[in-house]
Amino acid sequence: MSGLLATVRIIWAIVKKDLLVMLRYPLNTFMMMVEPIMWLTPVYFLGRAFSSNSVARGFLATTGTGDFMTFVLLGTIAQSYISAAFWGMGMALRNDMTSGTLEANWLAPVSRLLLLFGKSVSSLVRTSLNLVVILALGNQLFGLEISAPFWKAGAYLLPMLIGLYGFGFAYAGLVLLLKDANVLTDVTNFLVSTLSGSSFPVKVLPTPLLMISLALPMTYGLDAIRSILLGIPPLVALGWESLILIIFALVFSLAGSYIFRRVDQHVRRTGTLSMY
Amino acid sequence: MSFMIEALSLHKEFPARKNGPSPGNGKNGDPRNDGGQRLFSPKARPQLVAVEDVSLTIQSGEIFGLLGPNGAGKSTTIRMLATLLEPSRGTARIAGFDVVRQPQAVRRRLGTVLGGERSTYWKLTGRENLEYFAALYQIPGGEARLRIQELLARLDLEAKANELVERYSSGMKQRLALARALLPRPPVLLLDEPTVGLDPQSARNLRQIIRELKEQGHTILLTTHYMEEADQLSDRIAIIDHGRVIALDTPRALKASLTQQEVCRLEAAGLPDPKPWASQIPGVQEVNCRFLTESQTWEVTLHLKDYRAAAPELLRLVTEQGGRVIQLSVKEPTLEDVFLSLTGKALRD
Ligand SMILES: Nc1ncnc2c1ncn2[C@@H]1O[C@H](COP(=O)(O)OP(=O)(O)OP(=O)(O)O)[C@@H](O)[C@H]1O
Ligand SMILES: [Mg+2]
Numbered sequence: 001m002s003g004l005l006a007t008v009r010i011i012w013a014i015v016k017k018d019l020l021v022m023l024r025y026p027l028n029t030f031m032m033m034v035e036p037i038m039w040l041t042p043v044y045f046l047g048r049a050f051s052s053n054s055v056a057r058g059f060l061a062t063t064g065t066g067d068f069m070t071f072v073l074l075g076t077i078a079q080s081y082i083s084a085a086f087w088g089m090g091m092a093l094r095n096d097m098t099s100g101t102l103e104a105n106w107l108a109p110v111s112r113l114l115l116l117f118g119k120s121v122s123s124l125v126r127t128s129l130n131l132v133v134i135l136a137l138g139n140q141l142f143g144l145e146i147s148a149p150f151w152k153a154g155a156y157l158l159p160m161l162i163g164l165y166g167f168g169f170a171y172a173g174l175v176l177l178l179k180d181a182n183v184l185t186d187v188t189n190f191l192v193s194t195l196s197g198s199s200f201p202v203k204v205l206p207t208p209l210l211m212i213s214l215a216l217p218m219t220y221g222l223d224a225i226r227s228i229l230l231g232i233p234p235l236v237a238l239g240w241e242s243l244i245l246i247i248f249a250l251v252f253s254l255a256g257s258y259i260f261r262r263v264d265q266h267v268r269r270t271g272t273l274s275m276y
Numbered sequence: 277m278s279f280m281i282e283a284l285s286l287h288k289e290f291p292a293r294k295n296g297p298s299p300g301n302g303k304n305g306d307p308r309n310d311g312g313q314r315l316f317s318p319k320a321r322p323q324l325v326a327v328e329d330v331s332l333t334i335q336s337g338e339i340f341g342l343l344g345p346n347g348a349g350k351s352t353t354i355r356m357l358a359t360l361l362e363p364s365r366g367t368a369r370i371a372g373f374d375v376v377r378q379p380q381a382v383r384r385r386l387g388t389v390l391g392g393e394r395s396t397y398w399k400l401t402g403r404e405n406l407e408y409f410a411a412l413y414q415i416p417g418g419e420a421r422l423r424i425q426e427l428l429a430r431l432d433l434e435a436k437a438n439e440l441v442e443r444y445s446s447g448m449k450q451r452l453a454l455a456r457a458l459l460p461r462p463p464v465l466l467l468d469e470p471t472v473g474l475d476p477q478s479a480r481n482l483r484q485i486i487r488e489l490k491e492q493g494h495t496i497l498l499t500t501h502y503m504e505e506a507d508q509l510s511d512r513i514a515i516i517d518h519g520r521v522i523a524l525d526t527p528r529a530l531k532a533s534l535t536q537q538e539v540c541r542l543e544a545a546g547l548p549d550p551k552p553w554a555s556q557i558p559g560v561q562e563v564n565c566r567f568l569t570e571s572q573t574w575e576v577t578l579h580l581k582d583y584r585a586a587a588p589e590l591l592r593l594v595t596e597q598g599g600r601v602i603q604l605s606v607k608e609p610t611l612e613d614v615f616l617s618l619t620g621k622a623l624r625d
Contacts, residue, residue, distance in 0.1 A: 006414050013411030017400065024399040024440070100394030103360060104456065107390075108412035109383040115412075268362040271290050271352075 010110060014118030015125055018092070022126065032126075033133045036076060037141070040134075043199070044069055044142050063201045064232035072199055073144060074229055077134065078222050079198035080127045081157060085164035086192060087185065088123030089116045090175040097179065102273070112264060113257055116172055120165065153225040156242060159249040160221035166252030173263035176273065197222055202235070217248035278372075280464050280495035281334035281357065285366035288352050288519075289323040326352040328519040329366075334497060334512075336463075339490050341510030342499040343611065349519040350499035351390070354468045357497070358388045370464055384413075387457030387494075388466045393449040393473070395456070398442040402433050402452050405441060406459060413460040420459075427455040431485065447478030454485070465489065467498040471505060483509055503611035515615060522618050530614050537561070537617070538583045539607040542576040542590065543568075547599035550576050557593070559586050573602055 022029050047068040050056050055066035065071060093116065096102035105115055138144040171188070175181050195209060196202070196218035205213055213219050220241040227234040234241060267273045327349040334340045342350045355361040357368055359379040367374060373381040389395070396405045403424060410420035428434045431451040441449060450470065457465060470486065471479040486509060490496055500506050506513050507527045514524040523530060544550070554563045554576055562579035580586050583606050594601055 009411055010414070013408050017397065017404070017408045020404060021397065021399045099398070100391055101397055103390055104395040104409070104453075105412065106360065107358060107383055107386070107388050108409065109380045109414075110412055265362075268360065269364075271288075271355075271361050273360070 007114065010114060011118040011121050014115070015122045018119070018122035019125070033130055034137070036080070036130065036134050037137045040073070040076065040138070041141075043072055047072070062203055065230045067230065069142060069144060070230060071201075071226060073134075073138060074226050075198035075222060077131055078157065078225055079193050080130060081124065081161060082164055082192060082218055084123040084127040085120060085161045086168050086171060086188070088120040089168045090171040090181065092119035092122070093172050093175050094179075097273075113169065113260065116169065116260070117165075120168060150229070153228050156221055156224040156228070156245060159242070159245040160218065162249035163217060163245065163252040166249075166254065166256030169256035169260040173260040176263050176267050179272075191216065192218055195219075217244055220244050278336055279333045279369075280336045280371055281332065281340070281497055283330055283332045283353070283357065283366070283368045286327055286330040286353065286356055286363050286368055287365035288327040288349070288356060288361065289325050289364045292322040292324045326519055327356070330516070330519070330521055332514060332521075332524075334495060336495050337490065337493055338511045339486070339496045339498065339509050341506035341513040342497065342516055343501065343503060343506040343513050344516035345501060348516045350516060351468050353516075354388070354390065354466050354497070354499060358386060358390065358466055359383060384460065385462050386464050386466060387460065387462035389453045389457045389470055390468045392453040392470065393446055395453050396441050396449065399440060401438050401440055402428065402444070403437045405452060406455060409456045410459050415459065423459060423461075427458055431455050432481075445478075447474050447481070450474060450478070450482065451485075454482075463493075463495060465494050465496045467496065469499055469501070471500070471502070479505075503615070507611050513611070515618065517619050523614065527611065530611060531608075533614065538580055539613075540578045540580060540583050541603070541605050541607065542578070542594075542601065543573050543603040544576070544594050544599045544601050545571075545573045547574050547594065547597050550574050550597075553593055553597065554578065557586050557589050
């Protein structure tokens with residue numbers, strides 16, 4: 001079998017396995033699918049309350065669009081992909097550690113980074129299924145419609161995801177090391193999802209927080225996506241934003257996989273993996 | 277001669293756990309390396325020596341048993357051979373490939389069962405589990421289906437192949453773990469306590485399967501703390517305690533090493549205390565006497581060099597004292613006795 005085909009088969013096997021397991025928890029899966037709608041609902045009505053004739057005037061002045069709901073929805077969608085890339089691998093690793101299946105996986109003659117990558121493809125697939133549900137329900141309940149060049153936004157999402165994979169590998173390494181990385185998850189979650197502006201325009205942040213926000217590459221990714229799909233002015237020129245994202249992708253994917261490999265080696269020495 | 281499994285002076289130290297349970301019978305590092313000193317020399321942390329200078333050379337087609345009490349270092353040795361742990365010192369090769377430098381080549385030749393029951397996905401069916409692992413081992417689809425069918429049949433899992441593993445019995449889970457290990461048709465099998473937690477019937481079945489695997493040419497290293505199991509299955513056994521191999525030979529030779537010391541049990545009635553005269557019998561090293569009140573007889577246990585030489589004298593003395601022999605027997609030494617004589621303690625607590 002050629003290398004590429006073999007790789008694809010392995011990834012597919014992992015995705016299939018994860019989807020099968022997901023189907024064996026139907027209630028959880030259902031909740032996971034509808035949950036975003038549950039927290040989007042109050043946001044929607046709040047947005048309505050601040051709008052007249054479906055236009056939120058203050059919001060229009062800040063961001064260049066009065067369509068508050070689509071702004072938030074795009075943020076939510078992008079954020080769910082970001083989370084999948086960022087935490088998907090670490091979480092899946094943690095599951096394998098607690099269930100006892102990790103060693104069986106690691107005994108296979110396959111690169112551990114590939115095994116991790118396969119796990120994250122599963123979470124991307126799950127996220128996409130989730131997205132379909134959000135869009136369908138959003139359309140039914142709130143009459144949401146996005147008619148803009150998705151592929152163009154995707155072009156910005158892609159390097160961002162690659163960079164986030166780097167983070168994801170490093171995070172998976174941390175899970176290996178600490179076994180439980182809840183504190184880290186909370187902190188990074190705050191940084192990544194809150195400060196990068198998935199649910200509000202970062203422009204409104206006070207200066208110290210804005211500085212942090214502008215240091216996060218995700219901020220530019222989210223901004224670029226909204227700028228393209230909503231036709232609003234970006235924080236900095238789109239060319240710069242894409243450059244930032246590409247550099248981010250390169251640096252972090254290399255650094256992240258390096259960190260994971262080092263941790264993996266360390267764990268093989270200290271033997272912490274075989275103790276739960 | 278080709279060795280399928282080679283371990284040369286394997287050594288494994290773990291950083292001592294800070295607040296975990298105190299290490300059972302492993303040895304602690306230098307106790308002087310306390311916290312204060314650590315500040316200045318971070319390398320001198322207390323270490324727990326789990327495996328010390330273990331050397332094994334196992335030939336193709338052999339079943340080799342690692343026998344030892346809890347915490348002896350059996351699993352640690354297996355984990356090093358399986359590339360999951362890096363040895364602190366020493367080298368190991370599987371089918372000629374170095375476990376540290378050529379881990380992928382080693383993994384391709386190994387089928388490993390570690391922590392059996394929990395090593396498969398309980399929310400998948402047996403078949404789905406095997407399909408998943410077949411893909412990880414890059415076995416092409418059609419071939420994988422054939423092998424899975426064959427393994428399910430052979431390990432008696434066919435009837436429940438399409439049921440979730442969580443509904444399997446312990447024995448079935450253990451057999452599924454073995455099926456997973458056998459998928460890539462590996463020349464070498466590493467089985468860590470394959471029968472632990474199984475009822476006697478399932479354990480017997482599994483031992484039969486292991487014997488068949490040997491006949492098909494697999495080289496097998498298994499660990500156990502059941503001496504009967506090691507005795508029945510293994511061509512050779514290493515007895516391991518505190519991380520060290522303290523004896524290594526065929527089960528027969530290990531037991532024969534004890535026959536310079538035979539254990540003979542005599543039950544006799546109508547005797548005065550036998551201790552004084554029994555100790556006079558030539559070749560006797562130890563005498564234990566016990567009066568059994570229920571039967572009003574004496575039970576005398578003699579440790580002696582040569583039972584045959586001493587028996588006539590023993591019988592003569594009993595008659596001379598006016599006693600009557602009720603029972604006289606020589607105990608076959610077991611591996612338990614071997615372990616006892618080597619370490620001075622029982623294999624199981
Ligand atoms: N990852 C680890 N970190 C620290 N100490 C460890 C680790 N793994 C094992 N040990 C210690 O090393 C020693 C040997 O353990 P090991 O698991 O190899 O024993 P074993 O012979 O398999 O015992 P059992 O019959 O209980 O399975 C024990 O003292 C154990 O506590
Ligand atoms: Mg063990």
